[in-house]
Structure formats: C-alpha cells, structure tokens
Amino acid sequence: MTHLLLAAAVTLAAVQQLPPLQVTGEVVDPSGSALPGAVVSVRGTPAIVVTDDRGRFTVAATMPATLVVEMPAFTTRTVQVAAASASIRIVLALQAHSEAVAVRAPVIDSPPDARVILRPIDVVRTAGARADLMRALAVSPGVVQLDEGAGLFVRGGDVSETTVLLDGVVVSHPYRYETPTGGFRGAIDPFLTQGITFSTGAFAADVGNSLSGLVDLRGQARPTIPRVSVTAGLAGVSAMAAVPVGGKAGIRVAGNRTTPSLLFAVNPSPREFDWLPGGWDVAGSAHLDTATRGRARVFLLEQRDHVGVELEKDAFVGFLHSNAEHRLVAASWLRTVGRDWNLSASAGTDAYANTTDVGVLAVTSSDRTGSARLDAGGRLGDWRLRLGTDAGTIRADVTGHAPERGGDFGGVSGVTSFRSAHRDWRTGAYGEITRRWGAVEPTVGLRADYFDHPGVFRADPRVNVTIDWGARGRVRAAWGLYDQAPSPRYFDQAHGAIRLAPMAATHYLAGYEAGRFDGAAYLRLETYAKTYRHLPVQDPVVGFRDDGYGSARGVDLFARRVWHYIDLRGSASWSHARRRWTSPEQRDRYPLPDGTWAPDFAVPFTWQFLATVPVSRTASVNLGWRTAAGRPFTPALGGVATDSGYEPVWGTINSERLPRYERLDLAASVTRTIGARAAAIFFVAVDNALARRNFFEYAYSADYSARHPVSSASPRSFYVGCSVTR
Amino acid sequence: MSLKAVVILTAVIAGPPVTVGTIATQTPAPSDLEASAARLEAAVLAEDANGVKAARIGLLRQLPAASDPARVALLRYTAAYAGWRLAFAPAIPAGEKQDLLDDAETQLKETIKLSPAFAEAPALLSAVYGAKIAQAPDLGMTLGMQASAMLAKAVGLGPNNPRVLVLKAMSLFHTPPEYGGSVREAEAVFRQALTRFDQEGARAPWPNWGRFDAHVWLGQALAARGDKAGARNEYEKALAIAPRSNWVKLSLLPQVR
Numbered sequence: 001m002t003h004l005l006l007a008a009a010v011t012l013a014a015v016q017q018l019p020p021l022q023v024t025g026e027v028v029d030p031s032g033s034a035l036p037g038a039v040v041s042v043r044g045t046p047a048i049v050v051t052d053d054r055g056r057f058t059v060a061a062t063m064p065a066t067l068v069v070e071m072p073a074f075t076t077r078t079v080q081v082a083a084a085s086a087s088i089r090i091v092l093a094l095q096a097h098s099e100a101v102a103v104r105a106p107v108i109d110s111p112p113d114a115r116v117i118l119r120p121i122d123v124v125r126t127a128g129a130r131a132d133l134m135r136a137l138a139v140s141p142g143v144v145q146l147d148e149g150a151g152l153f154v155r156g157g158d159v160s161e162t163t164v165l166l167d168g169v170v171v172s173h174p175y176r177y178e179t180p181t182g183g184f185r186g187a188i189d190p191f192l193t194q195g196i197t198f199s200t201g202a203f204a205a206d207v208g209n210s211l212s213g214l215v216d217l218r219g220q221a222r223p224t225i226p227r228v229s230v231t232a233g234l235a236g237v238s239a240m241a242a243v244p245v246g247g248k249a250g251i252r253v254a255g256n257r258t259t260p261s262l263l264f265a266v267n268p269s270p271r272e273f274d275w276l277p278g279g280w281d282v283a284g285s286a287h288l289d290t291a292t293r294g295r296a297r298v299f300l301l302e303q304r305d306h307v308g309v310e311l312e313k314d315a316f317v318g319f320l321h322s323n324a325e326h327r328l329v330a331a332s333w334l335r336t337v338g339r340d341w342n343l344s345a346s347a348g349t350d351a352y353a354n355t356t357d358v359g360v361l362a363v364t365s366s367d368r369t370g371s372a373r374l375d376a377g378g379r380l381g382d383w384r385l386r387l388g389t390d391a392g393t394i395r396a397d398v399t400g401h402a403p404e405r406g407g408d409f410g411g412v413s414g415v416t417s418f419r420s421a422h423r424d425w426r427t428g429a430y431g432e433i434t435r436r437w438g439a440v441e442p443t444v445g446l447r448a449d450y451f452d453h454p455g456v457f458r459a460d461p462r463v464n465v466t467i468d469w470g471a472r473g474r475v476r477a478a479w480g481l482y483d484q485a486p487s488p489r490y491f492d493q494a495h496g497a498i499r500l501a502p503m504a505a506t507h508y509l510a511g512y513e514a515g516r517f518d519g520a521a522y523l524r525l526e527t528y529a530k531t532y533r534h535l536p537v538q539d540p541v542v543g544f545r546d547d548g549y550g551s552a553r554g555v556d557l558f559a560r561r562v563w564h565y566i567d568l569r570g571s572a573s574w575s576h577a578r579r580r581w582t583s584p585e586q587r588d589r590y591p592l593p594d595g596t597w598a599p600d601f602a603v604p605f606t607w608q609f610l611a612t613v614p615v616s617r618t619a620s621v622n623l624g625w626r627t628a629a630g631r632p633f634t635p636a637l638g639g640v641a642t643d644s645g646y647e648p649v650w651g652t653i654n655s656e657r658l659p660r661y662e663r664l665d666l667a668a669s670v671t672r673t674i675g676a677r678a679a680a681i682f683f684v685a686v687d688n689a690l691a692r693r694n695f696f697e698y699a700y701s702a703d704y705s706a707r708h709p710v711s712s713a714s715p716r717s718f719y720v721g722c723s724v725t726r
Numbered sequence: 727m728s729l730k731a732v733v734i735l736t737a738v739i740a741g742p743p744v745t746v747g748t749i750a751t752q753t754p755a756p757s758d759l760e761a762s763a764a765r766l767e768a769a770v771l772a773e774d775a776n777g778v779k780a781a782r783i784g785l786l787r788q789l790p791a792a793s794d795p796a797r798v799a800l801l802r803y804t805a806a807y808a809g810w811r812l813a814f815a816p817a818i819p820a821g822e823k824q825d826l827l828d829d830a831e832t833q834l835k836e837t838i839k840l841s842p843a844f845a846e847a848p849a850l851l852s853a854v855y856g857a858k859i860a861q862a863p864d865l866g867m868t869l870g871m872q873a874s875a876m877l878a879k880a881v882g883l884g885p886n887n888p889r890v891l892v893l894k895a896m897s898l899f900h901t902p903p904e905y906g907g908s909v910r911e912a913e914a915v916f917r918q919a920l921t922r923f924d925q926e927g928a929r930a931p932w933p934n935w936g937r938f939d940a941h942v943w944l945g946q947a948l949a950a951r952g953d954k955a956g957a958r959n960e961y962e963k964a965l966a967i968a969p970r971s972n973w974v975k976l977s978l979l980p981q982v983r
Contacts, residue, residue: 039786043828046802046836048789068825072780076822095776121866125904194863224824227864242864247821289820471952516950520903520910562903612904618871671867679867725867 020060023081025088027055027069035092038071043078116140116198117517123190125567125612127624128665128687130235130719133196134175134186137215139610139626141524141556141571142200144603145661146631147696148713150175151182153601154200155528156552156577157212160487161503164215166193167299169330169348170371170392174215176305177277178324178354180585181600184277187303187326191240192254192283193217200556201528202478202509205430205445205462206375206388211484211505211532219299219330222287223250233683233721234263253284267717274319275308294335294343301328311358312699312710314636314648316409320358327351341378347371359409363400363418367488369393384434386445391427396420396488405647406589412645420496422488424453432462439468451485451502458483458502473514476526480507489584490536490544497544501534515560522560529553535581538588550579550596567612577602590634590653598654604629618672624665630658631696639704646703658696663688678726684719691715758788759797763804763932770808771938771968775815782808799840800932803847806830806837807935810850813857823861830854845884846933849893852876856897870905873897888926889936891919896943909950916944938967942974945982954982 027038034055041048042059043066049059059067067079067090074092081088118136123129129136134150137143142155151159159182164174166188175183190196197216199207207214223242231238238256245251260276281303289295303326311320330348337343353366375388397420404414432445443464450457462480469475483502490497511526535548554575561568578596606628614620632654639646667685674680688694695709762784769777785805792798809830813823834851837844855873859866877897884890895915901907919940926934945960961979965971 037787039783041786041829043825044832046832048786050787050790068829070779070783070786072776072783076825078825222820223862223864224820225862225865227862244821247819291819518902519950520908565904565906567904617874671871673868673871677868679871681867725864 154213162213163210168346360411367396849880
C-alpha cells in the first residue's frame with residue numbers, strides 16, 4: 001500500500017511538473033470570418049492572450065487545459081484541450097440581442113412569511129437532533145414530544161395531521177422505522193434539501209388536506225460545481241456526490257448504510273434485538289435549468305429498513321419484527337414569466353410496503369399515494385395573487401390478522417382477520433390575494449376541495465392580517481378552515497368504517513413578533529385556539545363514526561438572540577387539548593366516556609433551550625435542554641382472568657400522567673480545511689448527558705396487579721463521526 | 727508607495743504605446759486603464775451587463791502588452807471587479823457566472839502576488855468567495871473560512887480604505903448572525919465607509935467604486951431595522967449617483983414607501 005501511494009505521489013508530481021505546451025488556434029465568427037481582439041485565457045491560470053488581426057492566437061498551457069474565449073457581442077465559449085494539436089478552430093456564436101440587463105451587488109431574498117425556517121446546517125447544529133430533520137423540527141415551539149422518536153405533534157394535533165411536502169409533492173411516509181407516534185427518524189436527509197419551512201398553524205390557502213402542520217422541504221438546487229462528501233460515524237456511513245453536466249444540467253447522488261452493531265456496542269440498549277435496526281437508502285436528483293423553459297428537477301429516493309426488537313406492551317412481552325420498503329419520486333418545474341410571475345408544477349408518488357409481526361398481530365401493508373400541483377403566483381400592480389390546483393390519490397392495501405382489542409398483542413381477547421383495500425382521491429383549487437395598505441397587509445384566500453370517498457365538497461376560507469407594530473414588530477391575526485381525509489387504516493373490511501367525512505378544524509391565531517427569525521434578535525408570542533369536527537370515533541356497530549370533536553388552545557413563546565457568534569434559542573409552550581377521537585391503532589382498546597378527554601398528545605407544557613457556543617473560529621459546542629410534562633396514559637386497575645389469560649380492567653381513559661420528561665444533549669464539532677478545496681468536520685455528541693431515566697409507557701404483570709416503566713432507550717448515548725467534503 | 731501612486735507614476739513615465747494597427751496587438755496608453763475603468767463603472771451604475779462585459783474584455787485585452795507589475799495588478803483587479811459584478815447580473819447564465827468568478831479568483835490571486843500591500847484585492851477576493859458560496863452553498867464549508875481570512879487580511883492592510891470597509895460591511899450584512907454577521911455593525915461600517923469616501927473625494931483615480939454600494943446597502947441595513955425614512959434617504963442618495971438604477975427605483979424604494 002505504501003509503495004502504491006508513493007508511486008501515485010511520484011506520478012502526480014511528474015504530471016504537475018510537465019512543461020506547458022504551446023496551443024495555437026484561430027477564433028472565427030459563424031460565417032468563418034476571423035475575429036481579431038478576442039481574449040483567450042487558460043482557466044485557472046493567469047495566462048491571457050489576444051487574437052491577432054487574422055484571429056490567431058498562441059498560448060502556453062499545461063495539458064489538459066480549458067481555454068475560455070471571450071469577445072464583446074459574442075457568446076463566451078470554453079474549449080477543452082487534451083493535447084497539443086496542429087491548430088484549433090474556435091467558432092464563437094453571436095450573442096442573442098438583449099436589452100441592458102440589471103447588474104448589481106448581492107441580493108439575498110427575504111425569507112417567506114413562515115413560522116420556522118431551517119437550513120441543513122441548522123439541523124446539524126441542533127443538539128439532540130442527531131442530524132435528523134424531523135428531530136430538529138421537533139424542538140420547535142408548539143411541537144410536543146411523546147417519546148424519543150421524531151414524530152411531530154403540532155399544537156394539539158396528531159402526528160398524522162402534519163403534512164410533509166418535498167418540492168410540492170406529498171411525502172406520505174416521512175419517517176423511518178414507523179410507529180404510531182411517527183417514527184424513529186425522518187426519511188429525508190437534510191442535506192438533500194436546501195431549506196425547510198415549518199408552519200404550525202393558520203397556513204395559507206395553497207395547502208390542502210392538512211389539519212395541523214406543514215413541513216415544506218425544498219430539494220437541493222442544480223449543482224454548479226463538482227462536490228463529493230463522505231461521512232462515517234458510529235451509526236453508519238454515507239456518501240454524496242454532485243456533478244454538473246454542461247452548463248445547464250446536473251445530477252446529485254447520495255447513499256447511506258446504517259451500521260447498528262457498532263452503535264449498539266457503544267450504547268447498549270435496555271431492549272433485546274434479534275435483528276438490529278438497519279437499512280440503507282439511495283437518493284438521486286437530476287436537474288435541468290434553462291433560461292427559456294425554466295428549471296426542472298426530478299428527485300428519487302429508495303429506502304429499506306428492518307428491525308427485530310423486544311417489545312413490552314401491557315402484559316405482553318415479545319419481539320416485534322418489521323421490514324419496510326419505501327420509494328419516493330418527486331418531479332417539479334418552475335418558470336418565471338415576465339418580471340413578476342412564477343409558474344410551477346409538481347407531481348410525484350410515494351410507495352411504501354411494510355410487514356409487521358408482533359404477537360398475534362401480523363399484517364402486510366402497501367400503499368401508494370400520488371400528488372400533483374399547478375401553481376401561479378405573481379403581482380398585478382400593488383396586488384399579489386396566487387392561484388392553483390392540486391390533487392392526490394391513495395391506494396392502500398392491508399391484509400393479515402390483528403388483536404380484537406387494540407394493543408392486545410397477546411391475543412387474550414381474541415384475534416381477527418384484517419383486510420383493507422382503500423381507494424380514494426381528492427382534488428382542490430385555491431386562490432389567494434394580498435395587498436399592503438401602509439402598515440396593514442391582509443391576505444384573503446379560499447380553497448375548495450372535493451373528497452371522493454365520502455363524496456363531499458369543502459370550501460375553506462382563510463384570512464391573515466399582518467400589521468407593522470413599531471420599528472421591527474408585527475402583529476398577526478389569522479383564521480381559517482382546514483380539512484383532511486381520514487387515514488386508510490379506519491377502513492378495514494371486517495370492523496372498519498364504510499364512509500367517513502373529512503376531518504375538519506378551525507384555526508384562530510393571534511400573535512406578535514419582533515425582528516426576523518434569521519436575525520440577531522427575534523421574539524415571537526402566539527396564542528392559538530382550534531376546534532375540531534368530524535373526527536373518527538370507534539363505534540361497536542359501524543366500526544368508526546365521524547362525529548368526534550375536540551379543541552386545543554395554547555400559547556407559544558419563542559426567543560432568539562445571537563451575539564458574538566453565540567446563538568441562544570429558547571421556547572416555552574403551554575397547551576390544553578381535549579378530544580373525542582380514536583386513533584386507528586387504539587380501536588376497542590379503552591372504554592370511552594361521554595364527552596371529550598385528553599388525547600395522548602395533550603402535554604400541558606414544554607420548555608426548551610438551545611445554545612451554540614463557539615470555542616474557536618472552527619469549533620463550537622451545542623447544547624440542548626428540554627423538559628415537558630409527561631404524556632397522559634390510561635391506567636390498568638387490575639385484571640380479569642379468562643380462559644386465555646388476563647384481560648385488563650382499564651381506568652378512565654388518559655386519566656393519569658407520566659412523570660416529567662427532561663434531557664440535556666451536548667454536541668461539539670471541529671472543522672478543518674484540507675488544502676484549498678476540501679474540509680473535514682469532526683463531531684461528537686452525548687445525548688441525554690445526565691442519564692435521566694425518561695419513560696413513555698408502563699407495562700404490567702401478567703395479571704395486571706403491578707406495573708413498571710418501560711425503558712426503551714439507552715439512558716445516555718455517545719456518537720462520534722467525521723465528514724469530509726471536497 | 728501605494729499601488730495607486732505607482733500606477734499614476736507609471737502612466738506619467740511610460741509614454742504612448744507602439745501601435746501596430748490592429749485591435750489585437752494595440753498596447754493601450756496607460757490612461758486607457760482609467761478610461762476602461764470609467765466605462766466599466768458607468769456600465770455598472772447603469773445596470774448594463776453587456777457594457778460591463780465589454781469593459782471587462784477591454785481590460786483583459788490590455789494585459790498581454792502590460793509589463794509593469796503595478797499596472798498588471800490593477801488591470802487584473804479591475805477585470806476581477808467586473809467579473810464579480812457580472813456574477814450578480816440576472817441575465818448572465820449560471821455557468822458563465824461560475825467562469826467569471828473562477829477567473830476573478832485567479833486574477834485577484836495574481837494581483838495579491840504582484841501587489842501584496844494592496845488591501846482591496848484580498849477584500850474583493852473575499853467577496854468573490856462569498857459570491858461563490860451564494861451560488862453553490864456546498865462551498866461554504868471550505869470557502870467560508872478563506873473568505874473570512876481574506877477579509878481580515880484586507881482590513882489589516884487597509885483599515886480605512888472605503889472599498890475594504892464597504893466589502894466588510896456587505897459581508898457583515900449578509901452573514902447569518904450565528905456566523906458573525908450583524909446588521910447593526912454593518913450599518914456602522916457602511917457609515918464609516920461613507921466618511922472615508924468623503925475624504926477620498928469624488929474625483930479620486932481608479933479604483934474609486936463603492937459609494938453607490940455604501941448608500942444602497944446602508945439603506946437596506948436601515949430598512950432591516952425598520953428605519954424606512956432613513957432607508958429612503960440612502961436610496962435617494964444612491965439614485966443621485968446612479969439615476970438609471972432600476973434596482974433602486976423599482977425594487978428597493980417601493981419597499982420603504
């Protein structure tokens with residue numbers, strides 16, 4: 001190996017020391033006439049010559065070389081030269097006639113009016129997020145955490161009520177290692193995106209089929225320079241490459257493979273695994289940008305995940321085996337029309353197949369969603385307008401058998417076959433208009449949707465008013481109606497619903513903000529109230545009815561201060577949520593009282609503090625501390641003996657609350673440049689540094705006479721890695 | 727002796743060039759650099775990308791015949807300045823912008839070799855790196871630190887140079903606060919730059935660009951902290967320098983009315 005490296009170094013040195021060769025040529029116009037005065041330079045070197053009166057030139061260049069040929073009124077041309085040749089003939093095309101065009105110093109676009117805006121680097125800098133996009137969003141104000149997963153429960157809404165879009169295409173499975181509370185981590189690598197916008201309520205009319213939150217991901221732009229990065233850490237290895245193709249196209253590819261054995265060797269789990277969580281994913285995107293036809297991008301993602309883990313649920317102890325395949329395709333196109341209008345279109349599919357086997361539950365599911373959108377936005381005088389249409393389809397099939405009573409993996413209360421073949425589609429149209437009058441900027445929007453399965457139309461007006469308040473402050477008030485089709489899981493053929501109306505919500509929001517979210521000082525205080533209608537509720541006769549309802553209200557406070565490179569963020573959220581609602585996984589699990597009760601995600605308070613402190617120009621330490629009230633749970637009061645075991649006697653649904661959740665996460669990173677074009681980042685993280693024993697569930701003895709907390713994660717975990725980019 | 731003084735002295739003693747009769751082999755008079763730079767700046771202020779391109783090529787044409795290191799350095803610096811300006815012109819294709827920035831980097835590195843004490847070259851190189859990062863954020867990890875180092879070097883060489891101050895303030899304005907940016911600090915440095923421009927005078931020899939930028943970016947810094955009247959005032963001063971700037975007239979001013 002040493003000899004090989006030495007040989008390579010000697011060869012490289014020999015190549016570098018090759019004397020330059022004289023390259024000769026002539027520059028002509030399309031008619032063949034000589035172009036005197038053209039400037040010929042050798043890219044990356046100071047060598048410059050000018051063509052003579054016969055259009056000829058001679059320049060010294062080390063092979064291979066790229067010549068750049070420039071001439072006023074002609075299109076600049078680059079020519080690759082691999083070896084000295086007799087003479088090169090370079091034809092310059094006439095530049096298309098154009099008016100004088102604006103030339104100016106850098107302009108940075110203002111961020112859109114959205115609640116939380118993250119860049120990929122922000123995801124990495126968030127302590128405890130483990131470089132995961134959804135985990136980084138989970139520490140946003142208004143989001144409650146139910147467990148150590150990445151699920152986003154937004155302002156009194158379930159995780160299924162937050163829609164994730166990638167370039168306008170619906171990502172129907174945004175989590176990996178899916179669980180009823182979301183999943184272990186996000187499906188999309190943050191470095192495959194150029195930015196993330198997260199709205200926690202009262203979002204605009206262009207968003208349909210979403211009840212609580214919106215995560216809007218924008219895919220990476222066309223690469224203009226070749227880049228390669230390789231990352232290796234305790235949890236896996238990954239690589240990314242970006243390759244420009246000509247001046248208008250480019251491709252990006254990325255691959256990732258998890259290596260769980262190393263991670264679990266360093267951080268032993270309290271749970272046993274007979275199949276360590278693992279998997280791989282590959283992603284790629286192709287880009288084409290043209291001046292006349294706009295920018296087009298196609299994104300592809302293929303993922304495989306598996307896990308075999310010990311599970312404790314109620315009085316059941318056994319292994320859960322899960323195997324998932326995920327494929328996402330998203331195509332988008334954007335074109336500027338005239339000075340003030342943008343046209344965009346997107347279409348894509350998300351296909352997911354999963355087998356889950358735990359106790360008496362054994363199901364095979366597959367679903368495929370499709371979505372498409374056409375959008376036009378721009379200016380008419382002082383008015384800003386947005387018009388568009390979107391549509392979505394779903395084909396979901398589930399077969400297998402499941403416990404008669406939700407969560408009864410031991411099958412004490414019986415087992416039933418489960419079969420579902422749900423087909424649905426939805427289409428909608430929207431319009432929105434905005435105008436500023438002095439300090440006041442109202443936005444009025446309306447969207448109309450048709451939901452095919454229940455066969456109903458919904459019209460959702462949405463209004464937002466922003467008023468400038470003081471030099472840097474704004475007051476915002478918003479109101480809107482929102483609808484979302486229920487999960488296909490409600491429609492199994494044996495016990496499920498036949499028809500359910502779209503779930504509906506009304507959002508009321510009032511708040512004040514000062515500064516800019518990405519500025520040095522920012523403060524936001526928002527109060528919200530929501531009412532829910534047509535929520536699915538279990539029914540002994542028809543499976544589920546759609547007469548559930550509920551409400552949520554709360555206050556979110558967020559503050560950010562950056563000074564002397566120290567970035568401090570703090571948030572506090574208080575919320576109160578009540579619902580009469582049954583999630584598909586909890587069918588027939590608990591006896592339902594009259595009226596409403598606190599849903600699993602009714603967490604009254606969440607406080608969080610994040611800090612990034614530089615310790616040198618190239619090193620920083622990140623800290624994250626968060627605490628929250630424990631989630632509500634339903635206590636088992638005892639057990640009743642049956643022929644097949646003990647059936648639990650449940651107390652009032654969600655009448656007790658788990659202990660307070662708290663954790664402190666620490667992370668540090670050091671950046672080192674390698675030559676002029678490469679850099680390495682070394683990172684280390686300690687999650688739950690104080691080893692607090694948080695838990696999110698109780699398990700019970702076989703007769704339900706005693707209970708104990710379920711520990712699902714290592715009390716404290718370490719992570720190290722390195723990423724090299726060139 | 728400053729680079730500017732060297733250039734002026736060279737212009738005085740060099741005498742007229744030998745004219746061979748073609749545009750390709752003409753060796754321009756030393757004053758051609760000043761004339762080319764004046765045409766370039768006029769095109770910049772008129773937002774005329776084609777004019778900037780033509781002026782840049784005119785500067786590059788002068789390079790093969792130039793032998794005095796100070797003059798070569800100033801030619802390369804000015805060509806790099808033109809390339810940097812063009813990198814923000816909407817009508818220039820992305821690939822060409824990248825070539826222009828690559829060339830600007832090459833020219834500025836040569837300028838620094840030829841005139842190590844010339845503060846504006848590392849300052850502009852820092853801005854070129856910033857422009858490269860803006861076009862390809864992937865480069866931030868490697869070029870970000872180099873941009874900071876170049877700017878620090880420039881400030882060390884020319885702490886009172888108005889263009890160094892303008893470029894430093896623009897960097898402060900555009901850099902996220904967690905990476906050391908500060909709109910408030912940018913505002914102070916833009917004001918400092920304008921004071922230095924007043925001392926430099928309106929008829930200063932090339933390089934003399936930047937007064938327009940100082941006003942227009944100070945205006946944006948003021949707008950960012952809610953001072954619309956102050957921003958309007960700065961935009962009006964920018965328009966007095968560049969009356970044809972559609973950027974100021976159609977984009978910036980309406981935002982603060």
